Amino acid sequence: MNSELLLREHDLKVTPQRLGILSLMKIKGHVDVEELFLTMKKQFSSISLATLYKNVNAMLEKQLITEIKAPKLKAKYEIVKEPHIHLLCKECNEFVDLDINLETLIDDASKKSNYQLEESCVVLSGLCEKCQTN
Amino acid sequence: MNSELLLREHDLKVTPQRLGILSLMKIKGHVDVEELFLTMKKQFSSISLATLYKNVNAMLEKQLITEIKAPKLKAKYEIVKEPHIHLLCKECNEFVDLDINLETLIDDASKKSNYQLEESCVVLSGLCEKCQTN
DNA sequence: GCTTAAAAGATAATTATTATCCTTTGATAA
DNA sequence: TTATCAAAGGATAATAATTATCTTTTAAGC
Numbered sequence: 001m002n003s004e005l006l007l008r009e010h011d012l013k014v015t016p017q018r019l020g021i022l023s024l025m026k027i028k029g030h031v032d033v034e035e036l037f038l039t040m041k042k043q044f045s046s047i048s049l050a051t052l053y054k055n056v057n058a059m060l061e062k063q064l065i066t067e068i069k070a071p072k073l074k075a076k077y078e079i080v081k082e083p084h085i086h087l088l089c090k091e092c093n094e095f096v097d098l099d100i101n102l103e104t105l106i107d108d109a110s111k112k113s114n115y116q117l118e119e120s121c122v123v124l125s126g127l128c129e130k131c132q133t134n
Numbered sequence: 135m136n137s138e139l140l141l142r143e144h145d146l147k148v149t150p151q152r153l154g155i156l157s158l159m160k161i162k163g164h165v166d167v168e169e170l171f172l173t174m175k176k177q178f179s180s181i182s183l184a185t186l187y188k189n190v191n192a193m194l195e196k197q198l199i200t201e202i203k204a205p206k207l208k209a210k211y212e213i214v215k216e217p218h219i220h221l222l223c224k225e226c227n228e229f230v231d232l233d234i235n236l237e238t239l240i241d242d243a244s245k246k247s248n249y250q251l252e253e254s255c256v257v258l259s260g261l262c263e264k265c266q267t268n
Numbered sequence: 269g270c271t272t273a274a275a276a277g278a279t280a281a282t283t284a285t286t287a288t289c290c291t292t293t294g295a296t297a298a
Numbered sequence: 299t300t301a302t303c304a305a306a307g308g309a310t311a312a313t314a315a316t317t318a319t320c321t322t323t324t325a326a327g328c
Contacts, residue, residue, distance in 0.1 A: 013325060015275065033315085048277040053316065055275090060205075069203035070255050071194075074315090085239075087249050098247050105219075105239060109258055113232050115221050117260035121204050124243055126251035147294060149306065167284085182308040187285065189306085208284090 006079075010062035017044060018055055022079065030068065030076040030086075030095055070123035083120040091131035140213075144196040151178060152189055156213065164202065164210040164220075164229055204257035217254040225265035 003022040007014050020040050024031055031039075033052055040047050056077055059065040068076045068086055076095065083102040088095050102120055110117045137156040141148050154174050159165055165173075167186055174181050190211055193199040202210045202220055210229065217236040222229050236254055244251050 013274065015325070017276075044276095046277070048279090049315095050278075050317080051276055057317095058275095067205040069205060069207075071201040071203060071253070073203075085243055087243070087247055087251075089249070090252075096247075098243055100239070100243055100246065105234070106258060109219055109221070109232055109234055110260075112234065113221055113230075114263040115223070115258070115260050116266050117221075117258045118224075119205070119259045121255070121257045121259075123255045124240060124249070124251045125253045125255075126244075126249050129248040132250050147305065149294075151307075180308070182310090183284095184286085184309075185307055191286090192306095 006064060010059070010064040012058060012062055012064070017047060017051055018059075020044065021052070021055055021059075025065065025077065025079050029097065030078045032074040032076050034074065036077075066119070066121075068121055068123065070121075070125065073123075083122070086123045087128070088123055088125040089128035089131055090125055091127055091134070094128050140198060144193070144198040146192060146196055146198065151181060151185055152193075154178065155186070155189055155193075159199065159211065159213050163231060164212045166208040166210050168208065170211075200253070202255055202257065204255075204259065207257075217256070220257045221262070222257055222259040223262035223265055224259055225261055225268070228262050 003019050003026070004014050006022065007018055012018065017040070020043055021036060024036060024039055028035070033049070033056065036052050036056075037047070037049055040052065056065070060067060060077075063080060065077050066080050068078065070086070070088055072090075073088060073093075073095070082099075083106060085098040085100050085102070086095060087098050102122065106117050106120060109115070137153050137160075138148050140156065141152055146152065151174070154177055155170060158170060158173055162169070167183070167190065170186050170190075171181070171183055174186065190199070194201060194211075197214060199211050200214050202212065204220070204222055206224075207222065207227075207229070216233075217240060219232040219234050219236070220229060221232050236256065240251050240254060243249070
């Protein structure tokens with residue numbers, strides 16, 4: 001979806017910096033704040049780290065993006081989509097999405113626990129195909 | 135299992151501080167470093183934060199404990215056990231284990247991705263039973 | 269074009285974590 | 299059981315990550 005619309009729908013003002021952040025997330029999938037900062041600097045030479053933190057937090061609050069945390073990994077951010085699995089390679093740190101449907105698992109967990117579940121953070125880690133042979 | 139044995143089996147020296155850490159994890163399930171520090175201080179009044187960080191890191195390396203990270207939550211640590219689900223209540227911050235077997239999910243993910251998976255960090259969050267009615 | 273609240277930028281402050289250095293202690297073997 | 303020594307503990311400095319504060323700039327509605 002159009003980033004401008006995405007922002008408006010989440011009650012966030014449209015600014016060039018925010019458009020840049022979303023555009024980067026669309027291209028790279030997951031980004032951490034440092035990546036954001038380094039990449040954004042090329043386009044907005046005077047951008048401040050504070051701006052990035054503030055925007056990430058605002059977007060989190062409005063549930064436009066979601067945060068993924070996992071052992072040995074900086075917090076990463078991605079645009080909200082269906083619950084899915086994140087795969088992390090411990091060797092090369094490749095970090096990718098795997099679109100296995102988690103509905104069944106979540107429903108199951110919800111029934112067994114009586115929790116009303118809204119959000120998932122599922123990270124499986126190990127070795128990617130390449131790193132297994134090396 | 136006996137904490138002393140647990141430490142030895144993981145090539146870690148047995149110290150009173152380490153026994154204290156494990157004992158706390160056995161009682162509380164998950165702990166973060168701050169909790170560790172505050173609780174341990176009662177027993178070891180001169181314990182240093184550095185000791186806790188160093189021990190947590192040593193135990194992580196030896197795979198005696200595992201780290202759970204999730205949005206809006208400090209890193210928590212627990213003694214290694216079978217892959218399972220963590221439930222987090224966004225309202226009261228209750229954080230509990232749910233023993234749903236994740237083998238099938240992990241096998242599935244492994245097949246689809248060709249990753250050799252070793253570790254899981256699965257956190258589902260929402261509202262616990264109590265907080266739904268309030 | 270104005271107006272205004274919100275966002276951006278600069279930077280200080282805070283918090284979390286790691287590094288360093290010296291002292292103490294657990295494990296081993298004489 | 300005690301002597302040895304590498305490893306662990308404790309104190310604290312250093313670093314990294316994040317948040318807070320304040321001033322300037324800008325997006326959005328009239």
